[in-house]
Amino acid sequence: MINTNKYLALIYRSALISLMSVCSVVYAKEPIQAIQAAKNINIAKAELGKKLYFDPRLSKSGFISCNSCHNLSMGGTDNLKTSIGHKWQQGPINAPTVLNSSYNIAQFWDGRAKDLNEQAGGPIANPGEMAFTHTLVVELLKTIPGYVKEFQQVYGSDKIHIEQVTQAIAEFEKTLVTPHSRFDKWLLGDKNAINKQELAGYHLFKKSGCVACHNGVAVGGNSFQKMGVIAPYKTTSKAQGRVAVTGKEVDRMYFKVPTLRNIEMTYPYFHDGGAQTLEEAVDIMGKLQLGIHFNKEDKAKIVAFLKTLTGEQPHFALPLLPPSSSHTPAPKPFE
Ligand code: HEC
Numbered sequence: 001m002i003n004t005n006k007y008l009a010l011i012y013r014s015a016l017i018s019l020m021s022v023c024s025v026v027y028a029k030e031p032i033q034a035i036q037a038a039k040n041i042n043i044a045k046a047e048l049g050k051k052l053y054f055d056p057r058l059s060k061s062g063f064i065s066c067n068s069c070h071n072l073s074m075g076g077t078d079n080l081k082t083s084i085g086h087k088w089q090q091g092p093i094n095a096p097t098v099l100n101s102s103y104n105i106a107q108f109w110d111g112r113a114k115d116l117n118e119q120a121g122g123p124i125a126n127p128g129e130m131a132f133t134h135t136l137v138v139e140l141l142k143t144i145p146g147y148v149k150e151f152q153q154v155y156g157s158d159k160i161h162i163e164q165v166t167q168a169i170a171e172f173e174k175t176l177v178t179p180h181s182r183f184d185k186w187l188l189g190d191k192n193a194i195n196k197q198e199l200a201g202y203h204l205f206k207k208s209g210c211v212a213c214h215n216g217v218a219v220g221g222n223s224f225q226k227m228g229v230i231a232p233y234k235t236t237s238k239a240q241g242r243v244a245v246t247g248k249e250v251d252r253m254y255f256k257v258p259t260l261r262n263i264e265m266t267y268p269y270f271h272d273g274g275a276q277t278l279e280e281a282v283d284i285m286g287k288l289q290l291g292i293h294f295n296k297e298d299k300a301k302i303v304a305f306l307k308t309l310t311g312e313q314p315h316f317a318l319p320l321l322p323p324s325s326s327h328t329p330a331p332k333p334f335e
């Protein structure tokens with residue numbers, strides 16, 4: 001059994017190396033590219049989206065906003081194994097970061113939403129998350145004069161549609177990129193931006209084959225890959241990944257490769273939040289994806305490298321939300 005695994009690991013690694021040489025042509029120099037500042041943002045729309053992102057009135061309880069689970073003070077996550085939703089329900093899966101999510105090939109661990117606009121409608125109506133309905137959200141927003149005015153300014157119409165809500169949130173999310181990490185400074189030519197150990201970690205990250213799946217601007221987010229290539233991943237989570245979307249058996253346990261940007265901040269790791277620390281996550285990745293058992297020193301190098309991927313966090317004044325009116329339905333936190 002062990003021998004078969006080792007043999008598989010060998011084949012797999014040589015396949016990775018040929019893949020990487022193809023990649024190196026495509027990527028010219030490095031398999032990872034620096035994050036650019038967000039471009040072509042409709043500022044008015046993003047400002048409206050920012051308010052909606054922070055507004056708990058988009059939930060049935062009047063208590064849960066996007067920021068409850070994707071806290072922008074904590075790397076765009078909740079730092080919980082799995083999220084807590086309406087009426088304290090335990091969520092089925094770990095909340096991925098919203099930072100740099102505009103670089104994702106699709107949204108959610110299994111990619112079931114094609115983009116940020118499609119994604120944003122999900123949590124509002126999910127009974128286990130914000131537990132509202134799209135109709136009720138629109139009805140509620142219409143009773144808040146400050147919003148009515150702002151939707152009119154942004155969309156030039158008296159009517160509020162759920163698509164306008166999700167588009168505005170998506171526009172705000174496009175601004176949530178984290179440029180100027182120390183690693184990006186290094187990529188852009190500042191050779192002192194990272195130290196020797198961090199650089200050694202990057203070389204090991206490339207040489208070991210991590211870059212076959214974690215590459216591009218977001219160091220991930222651009223493909224679906226199997227969790228447990230060499231050996232199965234042990235978990236009690238019911239999530240089976242991409243098979244839920246495609247219905248194809250070959251997609252079982254395939255997940256969107258997470259971005260490794262700001263990874264230091266977005267613990268715990270994996271779709272089930274099964275790894276509490278980066279050391280643990282790197283250890284599991286080495287064993288299950290590549291058949292490599294890293295020693296302590298090598299793990300420390302890779303972790304040191306990963307921490308250089310923390311970029312400049314979004315910073316802005318907290319949005320002031322327009323007050324409700326006497327027509328605004330009361331929140332229902334316990335129903
Ligand atoms: C109760 C917690 C909770 C709330 C509230 C919530 N989310 Fe999420 N979010 C999650 C979880 C959990 C996932 C992963 C679900 C999955 O993949 O099946 C997720 C996934 C996402 C993703 C996909 C990221 C990726 O890499 O695939 C985005 C983007 C996102 N949420 C944005 C939002 C926005 C915008 C709102 C508000 C409208 C919101 N979320 C509200 C928990 C939450």
Ligand code: HEC
Nearest residue numbers: 209210213225227255257258269270271281282285286289
């Ligand atoms: C075959 C593709 C593949 C390779 C090779 C690979 N990974 Fe991953 N990585 C994934 C996938 C898929 C996940 C998500 C798995 C899950 O949540 O079940 C992941 C998750 C992670 C996470 C956790 C991210 C998070 O936000 O939860 C870290 C850290 C990580 N990988 C680091 C590495 C390192 C370091 C290496 C090299 C030693 C590596 N990976 C090699 C596909 C890969």
